[in-house]
Amino acid sequence: MLAKTTVAVLGATGSIGRATLDVLESLGGPWRAVGLSAHSRLPELVELSQRFSPDLVVAACPESAGRFDFTSLPAGVKRLIGPEGLIALAELPEVDTVVAAVVGSAGLASSLAAARQGKRLALANKEALVVAGSLLTHALKRSGGELLPVDSEHSAIFQALQAGRSREVARVVLTASGGPFRTWTAGQIAKATVDDALAHPTWQMGRKITIDSATMMNKALEVIEARWLFDLPAEKIQVVVHPQSIIHSMVEFVDGSVVAQLSPPDMRLPIQYALTYPDRIPSPCPKMDWTGAMSWDLEPVDIERFPALSLGWEVAERGGSCGAVVNAANEAAVELFLQGEIKFPEIVAGCRRVLEHHNFDPSPELGELMRLDGWAREEITKWAALC
Numbered sequence: 001m002l003a004k005t006t007v008a009v010l011g012a013t014g015s016i017g018r019a020t021l022d023v024l025e026s027l028g029g030p031w032r033a034v035g036l037s038a039h040s041r042l043p044e045l046v047e048l049s050q051r052f053s054p055d056l057v058v059a060a061c062p063e064s065a066g067r068f069d070f071t072s073l074p075a076g077v078k079r080l081i082g083p084e085g086l087i088a089l090a091e092l093p094e095v096d097t098v099v100a101a102v103v104g105s106a107g108l109a110s111s112l113a114a115a116r117q118g119k120r121l122a123l124a125n126k127e128a129l130v131v132a133g134s135l136l137t138h139a140l141k142r143s144g145g146e147l148l149p150v151d152s153e154h155s156a157i158f159q160a161l162q163a164g165r166s167r168e169v170a171r172v173v174l175t176a177s178g179g180p181f182r183t184w185t186a187g188q189i190a191k192a193t194v195d196d197a198l199a200h201p202t203w204q205m206g207r208k209i210t211i212d213s214a215t216m217m218n219k220a221l222e223v224i225e226a227r228w229l230f231d232l233p234a235e236k237i238q239v240v241v242h243p244q245s246i247i248h249s250m251v252e253f254v255d256g257s258v259v260a261q262l263s264p265p266d267m268r269l270p271i272q273y274a275l276t277y278p279d280r281i282p283s284p285c286p287k288m289d290w291t292g293a294m295s296w297d298l299e300p301v302d303i304e305r306f307p308a309l310s311l312g313w314e315v316a317e318r319g320g321s322c323g324a325v326v327n328a329a330n331e332a333a334v335e336l337f338l339q340g341e342i343k344f345p346e347i348v349a350g351c352r353r354v355l356e357h358h359n360f361d362p363s364p365e366l367g368e369l370m371r372l373d374g375w376a377r378e379e380i381t382k383w384a385a386l387c
Protein backbone atom coordinates (compact mmCIF):
# COMPACT_ATOMS: atom_id res chain seq x y z
CA MET A 1 0.00 0.00 0.00
CA LEU A 2 1.31 3.46 -0.90
CA ALA A 3 1.84 5.78 2.10
CA LYS A 4 -0.71 8.58 2.30
CA THR A 5 1.58 11.52 2.85
CA THR A 6 -0.41 14.62 1.93
CA VAL A 7 -2.30 15.93 4.94
CA ALA A 8 -4.88 18.60 5.70
CA VAL A 9 -4.84 19.67 9.34
CA LEU A 10 -8.22 21.03 10.40
CA GLY A 11 -7.82 22.84 13.71
CA ALA A 12 -4.08 23.35 13.19
CA THR A 13 -3.79 26.02 15.90
CA GLY A 14 -5.13 23.71 18.63
CA SER A 15 -3.44 21.18 20.87
CA ILE A 16 -3.98 18.20 18.52
CA GLY A 17 -3.36 20.32 15.41
CA ARG A 18 0.04 21.47 16.68
CA ALA A 19 0.96 17.96 17.80
CA THR A 20 0.06 16.76 14.28
CA LEU A 21 2.36 19.36 12.74
CA ASP A 22 5.16 18.24 15.09
CA VAL A 23 4.60 14.67 13.89
CA LEU A 24 4.68 15.74 10.22
CA GLU A 25 7.89 17.68 10.87
CA SER A 26 9.52 14.66 12.50
CA LEU A 27 8.32 12.28 9.76
CA GLY A 28 9.89 14.64 7.19
CA GLY A 29 10.51 13.37 3.64
CA PRO A 30 7.37 13.10 1.54
CA TRP A 31 5.07 14.02 4.44
CA ARG A 32 3.50 17.42 3.92
CA ALA A 33 0.81 19.66 5.43
CA VAL A 34 -1.04 20.70 2.26
CA GLY A 35 -3.61 22.77 4.13
CA LEU A 36 -4.14 24.25 7.58
CA SER A 37 -7.18 25.73 9.30
CA ALA A 38 -7.69 27.99 12.29
CA HIS A 39 -10.73 29.64 13.79
CA SER A 40 -9.70 32.79 15.61
CA ARG A 41 -5.97 32.41 16.36
CA LEU A 42 -4.92 33.91 13.03
CA PRO A 43 -1.45 35.22 14.00
CA GLU A 44 -0.64 31.59 14.90
CA LEU A 45 -2.06 30.43 11.55
CA VAL A 46 0.28 32.81 9.70
CA GLU A 47 3.23 31.63 11.82
CA LEU A 48 2.41 27.99 11.02
CA SER A 49 2.10 28.86 7.32
CA GLN A 50 5.60 30.36 7.39
CA ARG A 51 6.89 27.16 9.00
CA PHE A 52 5.02 24.56 6.91
CA SER A 53 4.40 26.28 3.53
CA PRO A 54 0.90 24.86 2.91
CA ASP A 55 -0.91 25.44 -0.40
CA LEU A 56 -4.08 26.62 1.35
CA VAL A 57 -5.09 28.10 4.71
CA VAL A 58 -8.60 28.49 6.06
CA ALA A 59 -9.69 31.09 8.60
CA ALA A 60 -12.99 29.58 9.72
CA CYS A 61 -14.28 32.55 11.75
CA PRO A 62 -15.33 35.31 9.28
CA GLU A 63 -15.40 38.01 12.02
CA SER A 64 -11.82 37.30 13.13
CA ALA A 65 -10.69 37.12 9.48
CA GLY A 66 -12.40 40.45 8.72
CA ARG A 67 -10.34 42.16 11.43
CA PHE A 68 -7.04 40.47 10.51
CA ASP A 69 -4.26 41.71 8.27
CA PHE A 70 -3.02 38.74 6.19
CA THR A 71 -0.09 40.59 4.56
CA SER A 72 2.51 38.41 6.31
CA LEU A 73 0.95 35.22 4.91
CA PRO A 74 3.67 33.80 2.61
CA ALA A 75 3.23 34.62 -1.09
CA GLY A 76 1.46 31.90 -3.04
CA VAL A 77 -0.51 30.51 -0.07
CA LYS A 78 -4.21 30.61 -0.99
CA ARG A 79 -6.71 31.49 1.71
CA LEU A 80 -10.38 30.79 2.27
CA ILE A 81 -12.61 32.40 4.88
CA GLY A 82 -15.54 30.89 6.76
CA PRO A 83 -16.81 27.39 7.62
CA GLU A 84 -17.24 26.46 3.93
CA GLY A 85 -13.48 26.81 3.62
CA LEU A 86 -13.07 23.86 6.02
CA ILE A 87 -15.16 21.70 3.69
CA ALA A 88 -13.17 22.82 0.64
CA LEU A 89 -9.93 21.97 2.45
CA ALA A 90 -11.24 18.52 3.47
CA GLU A 91 -12.24 17.84 -0.16
CA LEU A 92 -9.02 19.04 -1.79
CA PRO A 93 -8.11 16.37 -4.41
CA GLU A 94 -4.40 16.46 -3.55
CA VAL A 95 -5.11 15.64 0.13
CA ASP A 96 -4.85 11.94 1.13
CA THR A 97 -5.47 12.30 4.86
CA VAL A 98 -7.64 14.75 6.75
CA VAL A 99 -6.74 15.21 10.41
CA ALA A 100 -10.00 16.37 11.98
CA ALA A 101 -8.89 18.32 15.05
CA VAL A 102 -11.53 21.04 15.22
CA VAL A 103 -13.25 21.06 18.60
CA GLY A 104 -16.99 20.43 18.90
CA SER A 105 -19.79 19.88 16.40
CA ALA A 106 -18.25 22.69 14.31
CA GLY A 107 -15.99 19.90 12.99
CA LEU A 108 -18.83 17.70 11.73
CA ALA A 109 -19.42 19.10 8.23
CA SER A 110 -15.73 18.93 7.26
CA SER A 111 -15.31 15.42 8.73
CA LEU A 112 -18.35 14.32 6.75
CA ALA A 113 -16.95 15.96 3.60
CA ALA A 114 -13.66 14.05 4.02
CA ALA A 115 -15.60 10.82 4.58
CA ARG A 116 -17.71 11.36 1.45
CA GLN A 117 -14.59 11.99 -0.63
CA GLY A 118 -13.09 8.65 0.44
CA LYS A 119 -10.16 10.21 2.31
CA ARG A 120 -8.33 8.73 5.24
CA LEU A 121 -10.04 10.50 8.14
CA ALA A 122 -7.74 10.70 11.18
CA LEU A 123 -10.38 11.66 13.68
CA ALA A 124 -9.65 13.56 16.89
CA ASN A 125 -12.98 15.41 16.67
CA LYS A 126 -14.95 12.79 18.63
CA GLU A 127 -17.96 15.11 18.69
CA ALA A 128 -18.51 14.38 14.97
CA LEU A 129 -19.09 10.69 15.76
CA VAL A 130 -21.16 11.49 18.85
CA VAL A 131 -23.47 13.77 16.83
CA ALA A 132 -23.64 11.84 13.56
CA GLY A 133 -21.98 8.43 14.00
CA SER A 134 -24.47 6.73 11.71
CA LEU A 135 -24.11 9.27 8.86
CA LEU A 136 -20.34 9.40 9.13
CA THR A 137 -19.79 5.63 9.15
CA HIS A 138 -22.24 5.15 6.25
CA ALA A 139 -20.49 7.86 4.23
CA LEU A 140 -17.15 6.08 4.75
CA LYS A 141 -18.60 2.73 3.74
CA ARG A 142 -20.04 4.21 0.53
CA SER A 143 -16.87 6.07 -0.45
CA GLY A 144 -14.34 3.45 0.64
CA GLY A 145 -12.69 5.99 2.96
CA GLU A 146 -10.85 4.93 6.12
CA LEU A 147 -11.53 6.03 9.68
CA LEU A 148 -8.43 6.05 11.89
CA PRO A 149 -8.90 7.04 15.53
CA VAL A 150 -6.64 9.70 17.04
CA ASP A 151 -8.20 9.62 20.50
CA SER A 152 -5.61 7.68 22.54
CA GLU A 153 -8.11 5.18 23.96
CA HIS A 154 -9.62 4.39 20.59
CA SER A 155 -6.22 4.16 18.95
CA ALA A 156 -5.31 1.62 21.66
CA ILE A 157 -8.48 -0.39 20.99
CA PHE A 158 -7.89 -0.20 17.22
CA GLN A 159 -4.38 -1.59 17.76
CA ALA A 160 -5.47 -4.28 20.25
CA LEU A 161 -8.27 -5.44 17.93
CA GLN A 162 -5.61 -6.58 15.49
CA ALA A 163 -4.92 -9.49 17.90
CA GLY A 164 -8.22 -11.21 17.03
CA ARG A 165 -11.33 -11.19 14.85
CA SER A 166 -14.26 -8.88 15.47
CA ARG A 167 -16.59 -11.80 16.33
CA GLU A 168 -14.08 -12.86 19.02
CA VAL A 169 -14.34 -9.57 20.97
CA ALA A 170 -16.06 -9.98 24.35
CA ARG A 171 -15.76 -6.32 25.37
CA VAL A 172 -13.54 -3.27 25.15
CA VAL A 173 -12.31 -1.47 28.25
CA LEU A 174 -11.66 2.26 27.96
CA THR A 175 -9.27 3.65 30.54
CA ALA A 176 -9.91 7.06 32.11
CA SER A 177 -7.42 9.17 34.04
CA GLY A 178 -10.23 10.20 36.38
CA GLY A 179 -9.41 13.88 35.81
CA PRO A 180 -8.51 16.44 38.48
CA PHE A 181 -11.43 15.46 40.79
CA ARG A 182 -10.76 11.73 40.96
CA THR A 183 -10.12 11.86 44.71
CA TRP A 184 -12.50 14.74 45.55
CA THR A 185 -15.73 14.23 47.49
CA ALA A 186 -19.06 15.14 45.88
CA GLY A 187 -19.19 18.17 48.21
CA GLN A 188 -15.79 19.40 47.04
CA ILE A 189 -16.66 18.79 43.38
CA ALA A 190 -19.84 20.87 43.79
CA LYS A 191 -17.64 23.88 44.65
CA ALA A 192 -14.99 23.34 41.93
CA THR A 193 -13.72 26.52 40.26
CA VAL A 194 -12.72 26.99 36.61
CA ASP A 195 -9.03 26.86 37.61
CA ASP A 196 -9.58 23.61 39.56
CA ALA A 197 -11.32 22.04 36.55
CA LEU A 198 -8.63 23.18 34.10
CA ALA A 199 -5.80 21.55 36.13
CA HIS A 200 -5.65 18.14 34.40
CA PRO A 201 -3.16 15.76 36.07
CA THR A 202 -1.78 13.91 33.01
CA TRP A 203 -2.75 15.53 29.66
CA GLN A 204 -2.21 19.06 28.23
CA MET A 205 -5.27 19.70 26.06
CA GLY A 206 -7.66 22.39 24.80
CA ARG A 207 -10.01 23.97 27.36
CA LYS A 208 -13.21 22.23 26.28
CA ILE A 209 -11.86 18.67 26.48
CA THR A 210 -10.10 19.54 29.76
CA ILE A 211 -13.44 20.48 31.32
CA ASP A 212 -14.99 17.35 29.76
CA SER A 213 -12.28 15.32 31.51
CA ALA A 214 -13.11 16.95 34.85
CA THR A 215 -16.84 16.09 34.55
CA MET A 216 -15.90 12.77 32.91
CA MET A 217 -18.23 13.73 30.06
CA ASN A 218 -15.15 13.09 27.93
CA LYS A 219 -15.37 9.39 28.82
CA ALA A 220 -19.11 9.41 28.12
CA LEU A 221 -18.39 10.88 24.66
CA GLU A 222 -15.70 8.23 24.20
CA VAL A 223 -18.16 5.41 24.99
CA ILE A 224 -20.36 6.77 22.19
CA GLU A 225 -17.31 7.21 19.95
CA ALA A 226 -16.34 3.54 20.56
CA ARG A 227 -19.89 2.42 19.76
CA TRP A 228 -19.58 3.92 16.25
CA LEU A 229 -15.89 3.31 15.56
CA PHE A 230 -16.01 -0.37 16.42
CA ASP A 231 -19.70 -1.10 15.81
CA LEU A 232 -20.17 -2.39 19.36
CA PRO A 233 -23.30 -2.41 21.52
CA ALA A 234 -23.15 -0.21 24.64
CA GLU A 235 -22.99 -3.20 27.00
CA LYS A 236 -19.70 -4.35 25.44
CA ILE A 237 -18.01 -1.04 26.32
CA GLN A 238 -16.62 -0.73 29.84
CA VAL A 239 -14.68 2.05 31.58
CA VAL A 240 -12.02 1.73 34.27
CA VAL A 241 -10.10 4.52 36.01
CA HIS A 242 -6.34 4.38 35.53
CA PRO A 243 -4.75 7.57 36.88
CA GLN A 244 -1.26 7.09 35.36
CA SER A 245 -2.59 7.13 31.75
CA ILE A 246 -0.08 4.46 30.66
CA ILE A 247 -2.55 1.73 29.67
CA HIS A 248 -4.47 3.54 26.94
CA SER A 249 -7.27 0.93 26.68
CA MET A 250 -7.83 -2.80 26.30
CA VAL A 251 -9.76 -5.41 24.37
CA GLU A 252 -10.97 -8.58 26.06
CA PHE A 253 -11.52 -11.53 23.71
CA VAL A 254 -13.99 -14.39 24.21
CA ASP A 255 -11.30 -16.72 25.59
CA GLY A 256 -10.56 -14.24 28.40
CA SER A 257 -7.31 -12.88 26.94
CA VAL A 258 -6.94 -9.13 27.38
CA VAL A 259 -4.78 -7.19 24.90
CA ALA A 260 -3.78 -3.65 25.85
CA GLN A 261 -1.70 -0.87 24.29
CA LEU A 262 0.67 1.05 26.55
CA SER A 263 3.03 4.01 26.37
CA PRO A 264 3.87 7.16 28.32
CA PRO A 265 1.06 9.67 27.66
CA ASP A 266 1.85 11.65 24.48
CA MET A 267 -0.76 12.38 21.79
CA ARG A 268 1.89 12.42 19.08
CA LEU A 269 1.94 8.61 19.22
CA PRO A 270 -1.73 7.93 18.28
CA ILE A 271 -1.57 10.81 15.78
CA GLN A 272 1.48 9.31 14.08
CA TYR A 273 -0.11 5.85 13.99
CA ALA A 274 -3.25 7.27 12.37
CA LEU A 275 -1.06 8.86 9.70
CA THR A 276 1.35 5.98 9.02
CA TYR A 277 -0.99 2.95 9.55
CA PRO A 278 -0.43 0.12 8.72
CA ASP A 279 3.24 1.03 9.07
CA ARG A 280 5.00 1.73 12.34
CA ILE A 281 7.78 4.27 12.09
CA PRO A 282 10.25 5.39 14.83
CA SER A 283 8.85 8.37 16.72
CA PRO A 284 10.28 11.03 19.04
CA CYS A 285 7.75 10.11 21.74
CA PRO A 286 9.13 9.13 25.17
CA LYS A 287 9.51 5.38 25.65
CA MET A 288 8.64 3.22 28.65
CA ASP A 289 11.46 2.80 31.15
CA TRP A 290 11.35 -0.82 32.33
CA THR A 291 14.51 -0.57 34.48
CA GLY A 292 12.85 0.92 37.58
CA ALA A 293 9.99 -0.33 39.75
CA MET A 294 6.59 1.10 38.95
CA SER A 295 2.98 0.40 39.78
CA TRP A 296 -0.23 1.25 38.02
CA ASP A 297 -3.65 1.64 39.60
CA LEU A 298 -6.96 0.52 38.19
CA GLU A 299 -10.15 1.60 39.97
CA PRO A 300 -13.85 1.22 39.23
CA VAL A 301 -15.67 4.32 38.00
CA ASP A 302 -17.91 6.19 40.45
CA ILE A 303 -21.14 7.14 38.72
CA GLU A 304 -22.50 8.85 41.86
CA ARG A 305 -19.74 11.47 41.80
CA PHE A 306 -19.48 11.53 37.97
CA PRO A 307 -23.06 11.23 36.67
CA ALA A 308 -21.96 12.23 33.14
CA LEU A 309 -20.80 8.65 32.62
CA SER A 310 -24.31 7.20 32.65
CA LEU A 311 -25.20 9.55 29.77
CA GLY A 312 -22.52 7.82 27.67
CA TRP A 313 -24.07 4.35 27.84
CA GLU A 314 -27.58 5.70 27.56
CA VAL A 315 -26.82 7.68 24.40
CA ALA A 316 -24.73 4.84 22.92
CA GLU A 317 -27.70 2.51 23.39
CA ARG A 318 -30.50 4.82 22.21
CA GLY A 319 -28.63 6.43 19.30
CA GLY A 320 -30.75 8.54 16.93
CA SER A 321 -30.90 12.20 17.95
CA CYS A 322 -29.55 11.66 21.50
CA GLY A 323 -25.87 12.23 20.64
CA ALA A 324 -26.51 15.56 18.90
CA VAL A 325 -28.59 16.82 21.81
CA VAL A 326 -26.23 15.80 24.62
CA ASN A 327 -23.17 16.99 22.72
CA ALA A 328 -24.59 20.46 21.99
CA ALA A 329 -25.94 20.82 25.53
CA ASN A 330 -22.51 19.92 26.87
CA GLU A 331 -20.66 22.33 24.56
CA ALA A 332 -22.96 25.18 25.60
CA ALA A 333 -22.83 24.27 29.30
CA VAL A 334 -19.02 24.03 29.32
CA GLU A 335 -18.83 27.50 27.76
CA LEU A 336 -21.23 28.90 30.40
CA PHE A 337 -19.15 27.29 33.17
CA LEU A 338 -15.92 28.77 31.74
CA GLN A 339 -17.64 32.19 31.71
CA GLY A 340 -18.65 31.78 35.36
CA GLU A 341 -22.37 31.66 34.53
CA ILE A 342 -23.10 28.20 35.98
CA LYS A 343 -21.61 25.97 38.67
CA PHE A 344 -19.59 22.85 37.86
CA PRO A 345 -22.30 20.21 38.64
CA GLU A 346 -24.79 22.16 36.51
CA ILE A 347 -22.89 21.20 33.34
CA VAL A 348 -24.01 17.58 33.55
CA ALA A 349 -27.38 18.35 35.20
CA GLY A 350 -28.18 20.62 32.23
CA CYS A 351 -27.21 17.92 29.71
CA ARG A 352 -29.43 15.35 31.44
CA ARG A 353 -32.35 17.78 31.50
CA VAL A 354 -32.06 18.70 27.80
CA LEU A 355 -31.74 15.03 26.79
CA GLU A 356 -34.92 14.20 28.69
CA HIS A 357 -36.85 17.13 27.17
CA HIS A 358 -36.04 16.51 23.52
CA ASN A 359 -38.30 14.84 20.98
CA PHE A 360 -36.42 11.66 20.12
CA ASP A 361 -35.85 10.99 16.42
CA PRO A 362 -34.51 7.45 15.72
CA SER A 363 -32.86 8.25 12.35
CA PRO A 364 -32.29 12.00 11.85
CA GLU A 365 -30.69 13.37 8.70
CA LEU A 366 -27.95 16.01 8.86
CA GLY A 367 -30.37 18.98 8.70
CA GLU A 368 -32.36 17.67 11.66
CA LEU A 369 -29.17 17.02 13.64
CA MET A 370 -28.07 20.61 13.07
CA ARG A 371 -31.50 21.92 14.10
CA LEU A 372 -31.35 19.86 17.31
CA ASP A 373 -27.82 21.12 17.96
CA GLY A 374 -29.13 24.72 17.88
CA TRP A 375 -32.20 23.82 19.94
CA ALA A 376 -30.13 22.13 22.70
CA ARG A 377 -27.82 25.16 22.95
CA GLU A 378 -30.82 27.49 23.34
CA GLU A 379 -32.37 25.22 25.96
CA ILE A 380 -29.17 25.27 28.02
CA THR A 381 -28.98 29.05 27.82
CA LYS A 382 -32.61 29.45 28.96
CA TRP A 383 -32.12 26.91 31.74
CA ALA A 384 -28.88 28.56 32.91
CA ALA A 385 -30.65 31.91 33.21
CA LEU A 386 -33.00 30.29 35.77
CA CYS A 387 -30.19 28.60 37.77
Ligand code: NDP
Binds near residue numbers: 208
Ligand atom coordinates in the same frame (compact mmCIF):
# COMPACT_ATOMS: atom_id res chain seq x y z
P1 NDP B 1 -8.14 23.10 21.01
O1 NDP B 1 -9.14 23.97 21.67
O2 NDP B 1 -6.75 23.12 21.49
O3 NDP B 1 -8.14 23.37 19.43
C1 NDP B 1 -9.32 23.44 18.71
C2 NDP B 1 -9.04 23.81 17.26
O4 NDP B 1 -10.30 23.97 16.61
C3 NDP B 1 -8.30 25.14 17.10
O5 NDP B 1 -7.52 25.07 15.94
C4 NDP B 1 -9.44 26.14 16.92
O6 NDP B 1 -9.06 27.31 16.20
C5 NDP B 1 -10.40 25.31 16.08
N1 NDP B 1 -11.79 25.75 16.25
C6 NDP B 1 -12.41 26.10 17.39
N2 NDP B 1 -13.70 26.41 17.13
C7 NDP B 1 -13.88 26.28 15.78
C8 NDP B 1 -14.98 26.48 14.92
N3 NDP B 1 -16.16 26.90 15.37
N4 NDP B 1 -14.80 26.26 13.60
C9 NDP B 1 -13.61 25.83 13.12
N5 NDP B 1 -12.52 25.63 13.90
C10 NDP B 1 -12.67 25.84 15.23
O7 NDP B 1 -8.75 21.61 21.12
P2 NDP B 1 -7.96 20.22 21.16
O8 NDP B 1 -6.87 20.22 20.15
O9 NDP B 1 -7.64 19.87 22.56
O10 NDP B 1 -9.12 19.22 20.71
C11 NDP B 1 -9.51 19.10 19.36
C12 NDP B 1 -10.39 17.86 19.22
O11 NDP B 1 -9.60 16.71 19.53
C13 NDP B 1 -11.58 17.83 20.17
O12 NDP B 1 -12.66 17.21 19.55
C14 NDP B 1 -11.08 16.94 21.33
O13 NDP B 1 -12.14 16.27 21.98
C15 NDP B 1 -10.21 15.96 20.58
N6 NDP B 1 -9.16 15.34 21.38
C16 NDP B 1 -8.19 16.12 21.94
C17 NDP B 1 -7.18 15.55 22.71
C18 NDP B 1 -6.06 16.38 23.27
O14 NDP B 1 -5.13 15.81 23.84
N7 NDP B 1 -6.08 17.69 23.15
C19 NDP B 1 -7.15 14.10 22.95
C20 NDP B 1 -8.19 13.38 22.27
C21 NDP B 1 -9.15 13.98 21.52
P3 NDP B 1 -8.43 28.62 16.94
O15 NDP B 1 -7.51 28.08 17.97
O16 NDP B 1 -7.72 29.31 15.83
O17 NDP B 1 -9.55 29.42 17.50
Ligand code: MG
Binds near residue numbers: 153
Ligand atom coordinates in the same frame (compact mmCIF):
# COMPACT_ATOMS: atom_id res chain seq x y z
MG1 MG C 1 -9.28 10.20 24.95
